Amino acid sequence: MIVGLANPIVKYDKTRHNVGSWFIQNLANYHHKVLKENKKLLGYTASFIYSNSRVYLFIPNVFMNINGESILTISKFYNIKLNEMLIVHDELDLNPGLIRLKLGYGHNGHNGVRNIVNLLSKKKHFLRIQIGIGRPMKSKKIADFVLSSPLFNERKLIEESILNAVNITNFLVKDSNILIIKKILKCNRNY
Template identity: 55%
Template sequence: MIVGLSNPKNKYHHTRHNVGSWYIYSLAKRFDKSLREEKKFLGFTTSINVHSNNVKLFIPNVFMNINGSAIYKIAVFYNINLNEILIAHDDLDLESGIVKLKYSYGHSGHNGLRSVINNFNIKTDFYRFRIGIGRPKNKTEIPSFVLSEPIIQEINLINMSIQNAIEQTYALLTSNL
């Protein structure tokens, strides 16, 4: 399963904190798929087929700090372990335009990742795409920064990094299947 961390779509879709969902929408588009709301999973889903393997795409439609409950719900339903999930999320420690694939345990202070780890209640490594959004100069501005829309130059850089992540996703899926 591939998940893009997010806050509720209607209010927060265009914010920096939702770049994980931007990645999922772009990935679905690359495979000519549309996401549909699945109320029982508290989010939006579709499936893509890579080398005859079905891969679920999921975007929680709940607040970031409880994304883990929605992800856990769909993972249990489809019998998917945490180490079989790729999670895309915004990252303050990377500049806009930078994306890094990481395989490890930990949340690095990200509330969405913290929620995932707490809900699965197991210490295991998992894949994640860290999509850079940059960091405000003043630490007290972080909440308003992540919940605001990036400027056009940042959007262009973020979209380039998402396209890079999609290429890396395809390579990861084809090499590990």
């Protein structure tokens, strides 16, 4: 399952904190799928067959700091473990235009990931794609920054990085051999 973290409500759609949902929408479009709301699973879902495997796409329809609840609900419904998921989210410590593939069980201060770790992790490693949004230049509060829209040039860089992340994801889904993933992660590079 591939999960894009986001906040619900239309006013948050274009904010930096919702880049995980932008990614899922791009991936769904790439595979010619439409995300549909599933109230029982607390989010928007779609699925496709890729390399003889069913891949579920999911955007939680709850607030970021409690999205682990919706991920727990869908993971129980489809019997998917956290280490069988790819979590995609915004990352303050990466500039716009950069992405990072990360395997681990930490949250690095991201409230959405923290909630997932608290509810599902039990110190199990899981795979993430972090999409860079940068940090505010002025002493702006982080919450205000992530809940605001990126500037035009930042948005373009983020959109390019999302396309790169879609390509990486298709590779991971096609060949989910953990040894290959670990080799990639040993490089510890931003893309």
